[in-house]
Amino acid sequence: MKREDVLKLFPGRLREILGRANLDFDKLQEIRLRVNRPLILLYDGREVFLDGFGRQWSIRQKGYTVMQEDITGTLEYISSYSMYAYEEELRQGYLTVQGGHRVGVAGRAVVEGEKLKSVQYISFINVRIAHQIPGCADRLLPYVADGGGVYHTLIVSAPRCGKTTLLRELIRRISDGTESHPGLSVGVVDERSEIGGCYLGIPQNDLGVRTDVLDGCPKAQGMMMLVRAMSPAVIAVDEIATGEDIRAVETVAGCGCKVLATVHGSSMEDVRRRPMLEKLVSERIFERYVILDAAASPGRVREIYDGRGTCLYDGRSGSRLSLVETGS
Numbered sequence: 001m002k003r004e005d006v007l008k009l010f011p012g013r014l015r016e017i018l019g020r021a022n023l024d025f026d027k028l029q030e031i032r033l034r035v036n037r038p039l040i041l042l043y044d045g046r047e048v049f050l051d052g053f054g055r056q057w058s059i060r061q062k063g064y065t066v067m068q069e070d071i072t073g074t075l076e077y078i079s080s081y082s083m084y085a086y087e088e089e090l091r092q093g094y095l096t097v098q099g100g101h102r103v104g105v106a107g108r109a110v111v112e113g114e115k116l117k118s119v120q121y122i123s124f125i126n127v128r129i130a131h132q133i134p135g136c137a138d139r140l141l142p143y144v145a146d147g148g149g150v151y152h153t154l155i156v157s158a159p160r161c162g163k164t165t166l167l168r169e170l171i172r173r174i175s176d177g178t179e180s181h182p183g184l185s186v187g188v189v190d191e192r193s194e195i196g197g198c199y200l201g202i203p204q205n206d207l208g209v210r211t212d213v214l215d216g217c218p219k220a221q222g223m224m225m226l227v228r229a230m231s232p233a234v235i236a237v238d239e240i241a242t243g244e245d246i247r248a249v250e251t252v253a254g255c256g257c258k259v260l261a262t263v264h265g266s267s268m269e270d271v272r273r274r275p276m277l278e279k280l281v282s283e284r285i286f287e288r289y290v291i292l293d294a295a296a297s298p299g300r301v302r303e304i305y306d307g308r309g310t311c312l313y314d315g316r317s318g319s320r321l322s323l324v325e326t327g328s
Contacts, residue, residue, distance in 0.1 A: 005098065005099040006025060009074065011069075011070065017053070020053060020054030022056070028129050029043065030128050031127040032124075033126075036066070038060045038064065040063065043056075049063030052064045071122060071123060074125055079095070093105060096199060098199045099204055102192070102197070103127050105126075106119070106122070107122035131165060132168065132169070133169065136165060138173075140304075144260075145174060149258065154261050154289050155292065156263055156265045156266070156268070161293070162300075163238075167195065168195055171211060174186055174234055175208020183209065185233050186207070186234045187236070189222030189235070189236070191219050195236070195238055198213060212226065214226055219240065233257065233258065235257050235258070237261050239263065268303075268305060288305070291305075300315065303315065
């Protein structure tokens with residue numbers, strides 16, 4: 001990640017504070033701005049408060065107090081002083097900027113009928129830093145793909161456990177191919193621009209040479225569009241949640257496309273407790289379930305199951321399969 005790409009998102013005072021901080025930007029996960037509250041970073045899995053000189057503290061009283069002008073200035077820098085050009089994205093509560101970083105916003109919601117029209121008086125910003133970890137899926141890939149092709153795979157993970165990073169790398173490896181597996185065409189439905197991090201329609205993250213991205217489109221609709229228009233061998237989506245998403249997954253699987261998807265949860269029990277997902281389990285739509293470990297550091301696989309519920313890997317009984325290790 002380029003340090004300058006992150007710093008240029010912020011106006012003078014914040015840029016100075018972040019620039020003076022002794023940070024490894026590859027470990028920076030989030031930058032949170034809240035009016036009249038301290039500047040907080042999620043850094044290497046822990047919260048850090050920065051003071052006005054860029055020094056790191058663990059207590060909130062030492063943190064630089066974010067002012068409304070810091071919020072306003074950040075929005076102006078991010079939008080190149082053309083907020084109206086980003087109204088549609090803001091209606092979804094976020095912007096995606098060059099580099100694939102996602103800027104979440106909150107404030108006063110303007111609603112007409114039951115439809116959200118816009119967000120005004122923005123007083124809260126969360127800059128989520130996009131990361132790629134080449135090789136992080138190497139040790140998992142044999143469980144997801146073999147000589148017979150790709151398995152329908154569901155990655156189950158609590159927030160901030162690395163599921164999108166893992167999905168992104170699996171897409172790249174399947175698309176590019178390996179010595180033992182030819183590359184396959186992959187269609188990505190990137191509803192919130194988190195997988196490809198598209199900026200002006202161009203993915204900022206490397207998703208492979210055989211990957212097509214449908215950015216900003218609802219998952220269920222996008223999956224069917226890609227099947228009809230792009231003839232992918234694999235469809236990938238992040239965070240399936242609604243009944244429409246589940247029905248689309250069933251339809252895509254029935255069309256002969258393999259599905260890579262993620263869902264929030266911490267165990268197979270979590271998946272089974274959700275009625276729509278339980279249906280996918282009972283019908284054995286997915287052939288692999290990858291459970292990430294919320295108790296360990298981000299990027300740890302706890303368990304892998306096949307479609308029948310047989311445990312193929314249990315990290316609790318031996319050495320863990322780490323997504324951030326590329327060696328043996």
